[in-house]
Amino acid sequence: MSDHYSAKRLPVDPGQTGWLNIIEKVPSYPTLEQNISADWVIIGGGFTGLSAAKQLAYKGGSGLSIALLEASQIGAGPAGRNSGFMIDLPHALGGDSYVGDLSSDREQIRLNRIAQRFATDAAKEYQMPDHCVDKSGKINASVDYNGQHHNDIYAKQLDELGETYSMLSSDDMQAITGSQFYSGGLYTPGTILLQPAEYITRLARGVCQRKPQLQIFEHSPALSFTRVGKHWVIKTQHGSVTAEGIIIAANGHAESFGFYQNRLMHVFTYASMTRPLTASQQKMIGGDERWGITPSDPMGTTIRRINTPEGNRIVIRNGWSFDPSMQISPSRIENYVKSHRLSFNRRYPELHDVDFEYSWGGRLCLSRNTVPAFGWVDKNVISACCQNGLGTAQGTLAGMAAADLAMDRNTEVITYLTNHDAPSKLPPRVLSYIGANATIKIKEFRARKEM
Ligand SMILES: Cc1cc2nc3c(=O)[nH]c(=O)nc-3n(C[C@H](O)[C@H](O)[C@H](O)COP(=O)(O)OP(=O)(O)OC[C@H]3O[C@@H](n4cnc5c(N)ncnc54)[C@H](O)[C@@H]3O)c2cc1C
Known part of the structure; x- marks a missing residue:
C-alpha cells in the first residue's frame, strides 16, 4: 500500500495491426485536457477495461460516473492485435497439452461461456456485423x-468432459483451408472468432452511445495516481481525474505502477495479414472463406482466413519472445515476418507472391502458475490484470468481475478469480530472461513442423 503510484513505463505497440487498419469507420475519443471527477476510473481500454466499463455503466445506474483512460487508441493495443479466438474450452498455452484436470476444466468452460455470452449480447445490442463475433468454431490442426x-x-479429454467435436481427415482439411499442408484436425464448434479490433471499437462506441455516464479518453495514459483524502487523483499529461476508485485494466502494465513486481511475465507474439487475395487466387486455392486454426502443439502457428469486402485475407501468427522490458525493436518484427513468410509459403506455395500488408507484435501477460493478478491491491484500487494469453475470454471475465467487485457484489466469477494463490515470484530477471527465451526456443523447435 502506498499513497502514490507512478507509471515507470507506458505501452508501446510495435507495427501496425491489420485488424484495426482494415476497418472503415473507427470512432475517436478526446484526450483528457482538464481536471474532472468520476466515481470510478478505469485504466486501459482493452477487453478487460471495456468489459468493466460496460458492466459498471449498465449495473451501476445512471448516477455512477466512469472515466476510462486509454494510453493509445481503442483497438490499437493488444486487444486489437490478437488472433480473435474466444475459446470456450480449456486452452492452456504453457504446457504440452491444452487441457488440465477435469473439474477445473469444467469450471473454466462454464466461465468462458459467460464471457462469450457477454460478447454475443454486446454484438446483438450494438448491431455488430456477423463477422465481428462469429460463433463458427475452430480447428485444432x-x-x-x-x-x-x-x-x-485432446479428443479423449473432450469425451470425458462431454464436449462435442469432430475429427477431420487431410481431405477435409484441404476442402476447408485450400491447403494440402494439414494431415488432420479436430473441430470444436464453441469457439467465437472475433474481428478483435472491430469488436473492441464497436463495444466502446456501443456503451458510450447508450450510457453517457461513461467517458472514454484516448491518448491519455495514466501517469500516476495519488491518494488525497478519501479520493484518488489520477494524472495524465494534460489533465486529471479525481475518483473514488480505480480499476487497473492495463494487463502487464500493472507492474509498471509497482504492482505484482517480479511476478508477471511479459511476452510478445507476432502476426501478419496478407493483402486481399484476388478472385482468381481465391479460386485457385479453393476452400471456405472464413475459418480459424489453432495448432495442435500450442507453440505452432495460428492461422485465420477472413473475408473482407476487398477479398479474402489470411492472418498468420507465430513466434514468441520473453521481454521483461515490455518493449521490442522494430527490427524484431522484420525477423518474425520472415518466419511468417516461410509458414505461409509452406501452406500456400501457389500464393508465394501475395504480400503481407500488415505485420505487428503484441504484448501478453502470463504468470508462472497461470493465475490472474486480480483483486484489491490498495483501498479502492482493483487489479484486473494478467490474462495468461487468453484475454478475449479471461479479460472479459476479469472486467465483469472487477466492476462487480467495485459495486460490492459477489459473483461466481469473482470467486473464481480470487480463489487461488497470487502470481508466483519469478527467478532474478537475468535468469528468467535467459531461461524463458531458451524454453521458448526449445518448444518452438519441437513444434517446428507446425510452424
Ligand atoms: C498476436 C496476438 C495474438 C493473440 N491471440 C489471442 C487469441 O486468439 N485469443 C485470446 O484470447 N488472446 C489472444 N491474445 C492475447 C490477448 O490479446 C490479450 O490477452 C488481451 O488483449 C488482454 O486483454 P486486456 O484488456 O486485459 O489487456 P490489453 O488488451 O493489453 O489492454 C490493456 C490496455 O491498457 C492500456 N494501458 C497500459 N498502460 C496504461 C496506462 N498507464 N494508462 C492508460 N492505459 C494504459 C494499453 O494501451 C492497452 O490498450 C493474443 C495476443 C497477441 C499479441
Whole structure:
C-alpha cells in the first residue's frame, strides 16, 4: 500500500495491426485536457477495461460516473492485435497439452461461456456485423503423427468432459483451408472468432452511445495516481481525474505502477495479414472463406482466413519472445515476418507472391502458475490484470468481475478469480530472461513442423 503510484513505463505497440487498419469507420475519443471527477476510473481500454466499463455503466445506474483512460487508441493495443479466438474450452498455452484436470476444466468452460455470452449480447445490442463475433468454431490442426497424437489426447479429454467435436481427415482439411499442408484436425464448434479490433471499437462506441455516464479518453495514459483524502487523483499529461476508485485494466502494465513486481511475465507474439487475395487466387486455392486454426502443439502457428469486402485475407501468427522490458525493436518484427513468410509459403506455395500488408507484435501477460493478478491491491484500487494469453475470454471475465467487485457484489466469477494463490515470484530477471527465451526456443523447435 502506498499513497502514490507512478507509471515507470507506458505501452508501446510495435507495427501496425491489420485488424484495426482494415476497418472503415473507427470512432475517436478526446484526450483528457482538464481536471474532472468520476466515481470510478478505469485504466486501459482493452477487453478487460471495456468489459468493466460496460458492466459498471449498465449495473451501476445512471448516477455512477466512469472515466476510462486509454494510453493509445481503442483497438490499437493488444486487444486489437490478437488472433480473435474466444475459446470456450480449456486452452492452456504453457504446457504440452491444452487441457488440465477435469473439474477445473469444467469450471473454466462454464466461465468462458459467460464471457462469450457477454460478447454475443454486446454484438446483438450494438448491431455488430456477423463477422465481428462469429460463433463458427475452430480447428485444432495437425501436420504429422505427433500433432495427431496431441489431438487424440485432446479428443479423449473432450469425451470425458462431454464436449462435442469432430475429427477431420487431410481431405477435409484441404476442402476447408485450400491447403494440402494439414494431415488432420479436430473441430470444436464453441469457439467465437472475433474481428478483435472491430469488436473492441464497436463495444466502446456501443456503451458510450447508450450510457453517457461513461467517458472514454484516448491518448491519455495514466501517469500516476495519488491518494488525497478519501479520493484518488489520477494524472495524465494534460489533465486529471479525481475518483473514488480505480480499476487497473492495463494487463502487464500493472507492474509498471509497482504492482505484482517480479511476478508477471511479459511476452510478445507476432502476426501478419496478407493483402486481399484476388478472385482468381481465391479460386485457385479453393476452400471456405472464413475459418480459424489453432495448432495442435500450442507453440505452432495460428492461422485465420477472413473475408473482407476487398477479398479474402489470411492472418498468420507465430513466434514468441520473453521481454521483461515490455518493449521490442522494430527490427524484431522484420525477423518474425520472415518466419511468417516461410509458414505461409509452406501452406500456400501457389500464393508465394501475395504480400503481407500488415505485420505487428503484441504484448501478453502470463504468470508462472497461470493465475490472474486480480483483486484489491490498495483501498479502492482493483487489479484486473494478467490474462495468461487468453484475454478475449479471461479479460472479459476479469472486467465483469472487477466492476462487480467495485459495486460490492459477489459473483461466481469473482470467486473464481480470487480463489487461488497470487502470481508466483519469478527467478532474478537475468535468469528468467535467459531461461524463458531458451524454453521458448526449445518448444518452438519441437513444434517446428507446425510452424
Ligand atoms: C498476436 C496476438 C495474438 C493473440 N491471440 C489471442 C487469441 O486468439 N485469443 C485470446 O484470447 N488472446 C489472444 N491474445 C492475447 C490477448 O490479446 C490479450 O490477452 C488481451 O488483449 C488482454 O486483454 P486486456 O484488456 O486485459 O489487456 P490489453 O488488451 O493489453 O489492454 C490493456 C490496455 O491498457 C492500456 N494501458 C497500459 N498502460 C496504461 C496506462 N498507464 N494508462 C492508460 N492505459 C494504459 C494499453 O494501451 C492497452 O490498450 C493474443 C495476443 C497477441 C499479441
